[in-house]
Amino acid sequence: MGTKSFKNRLQQWWHSSFLFCDYSRLWRLFMYYGASGVKYLLPWRFYLDYVEIPITTRCNLRCPDCANLMPLYNKPYDVDSNTVIHSIRKLSECFDACGQMRILGGEPFLHPDLKRFVAELPSHKCRKISIPTNATIIPQDPELYEVLRQKNVVIVMGNYPSAAKTQQELIARLELEGIKYEVPQPGTWINYGEIENHNHTLKERTRQFARCNLRSKSLLNGVMYYCPRHGHGCDLGLVDKIEGEFVDVFNNTTTQNRRQLQRLMWRHKPVEACKYCLRGTDEATRISRGK
Numbered sequence: 001m002g003t004k005s006f007k008n009r010l011q012q013w014w015h016s017s018f019l020f021c022d023y024s025r026l027w028r029l030f031m032y033y034g035a036s037g038v039k040y041l042l043p044w045r046f047y048l049d050y051v052e053i054p055i056t057t058r059c060n061l062r063c064p065d066c067a068n069l070m071p072l073y074n075k076p077y078d079v080d081s082n083t084v085i086h087s088i089r090k091l092s093e094c095f096d097a098c099g100q101m102r103i104l105g106g107e108p109f110l111h112p113d114l115k116r117f118v119a120e121l122p123s124h125k126c127r128k129i130s131i132p133t134n135a136t137i138i139p140q141d142p143e144l145y146e147v148l149r150q151k152n153v154v155i156v157m158g159n160y161p162s163a164a165k166t167q168q169e170l171i172a173r174l175e176l177e178g179i180k181y182e183v184p185q186p187g188t189w190i191n192y193g194e195i196e197n198h199n200h201t202l203k204e205r206t207r208q209f210a211r212c213n214l215r216s217k218s219l220l221n222g223v224m225y226y227c228p229r230h231g232h233g234c235d236l237g238l239v240d241k242i243e244g245e246f247v248d249v250f251n252n253t254t255t256q257n258r259r260q261l262q263r264l265m266w267r268h269k270p271v272e273a274c275k276y277c278l279r280g281t282d283e284a285t286r287i288s289r290g291k
Contacts, residue, residue, distance in 0.1 A: 046261070047098075049100075051091070051216065051218070052218045054079065055103055056105040056106040056108065057073045057106050058107065060134070065287055067229060068229070069233065072232075078111050094257045095261075098125055101121055102216070107134055109139055123152055129150070131153070134158045136163045148177070148179045149178055156184070159184065189287050195233055196276060208270065209271075210280075214227050214280075215227075221235070222250040224246060226246070229273050229277055230272075234273075
């Protein structure tokens with residue numbers, strides 16, 4: 001190995017190692033993998049903590065404070081199935097292990113190809129595969145239930161008063177089919193505020209970025225964004241796409257994707273979307289979950 005190559009590998013490891021990490025991510029690594037998680041801190045390993053894959057912007061609820069901005073889509077759409085599958089394959093080539101992959105919307109049960117996406121996920125590399133739902137839809141496709149029986153797949157239900165009846169029906173169906181599910185306790189959501197420029201200074205946004213604990217990356221239409229609000233804000237044309245703040249997984253080699261994803265994952269500077277968000281600031285408020 002040449003001097004330049006060794007230096008590049010050393011720099012890559014330094015910026016992707018636990019020395020630079022957000023320690024909640026390090027804690028989750030050991031929570032998922034125990035002592036064996038140490039191997040994912042090695043220079044040639046890449047551990048992806050948590051990634052969301054939106055498959056549709058269609059939702060049968062219109063929550064005004066939706067963190068993923070679904071009510072702002074005037075023309076909601078299903079992400080092209082081949083695009084989703086190609087995205088999953090390209091991403092799966094890059095990491096050695098993943099704490100959690102989440103397929104979501106909108107409402108994911110509205111996408112007709114949900115079963116194809118779940119089947120495509122690299123379950124052998126993922127500690128947990130979660131599918132959040134507002135519990136307003138009871139799927140009828142037996143093939144979908146078949147793929148949902150994978151041991152590391154769990155359905156996560158929201159607590160929406162308008163869906164109380166169908167939630168119980170969905171729980172009964174999942175239990176009948178032998179599928180794991182979670183129903184989080186009623187609590188609060190963080191209100192990210194209107195998606196408008198809040199005119200915070202760079203110093204304020206840097207502090208905001210350090211305080212924000214939203215570390216889920218978002219893979220939308222073949223592009224990995226720093227967070228869901230970043231991805232949907234760009235998709236809606238409300239946030240500018242700035243070079244270096246996203247990774248286009250379709251247009252890179254596996255090595256390039258791996259390197260760029262590591263840089264994005266361990267980023268320490270605010271992204272453009274932070275200008276349009278209140279999470280991590282003293283202005284953020286909490287609202288009752290499911291209202």
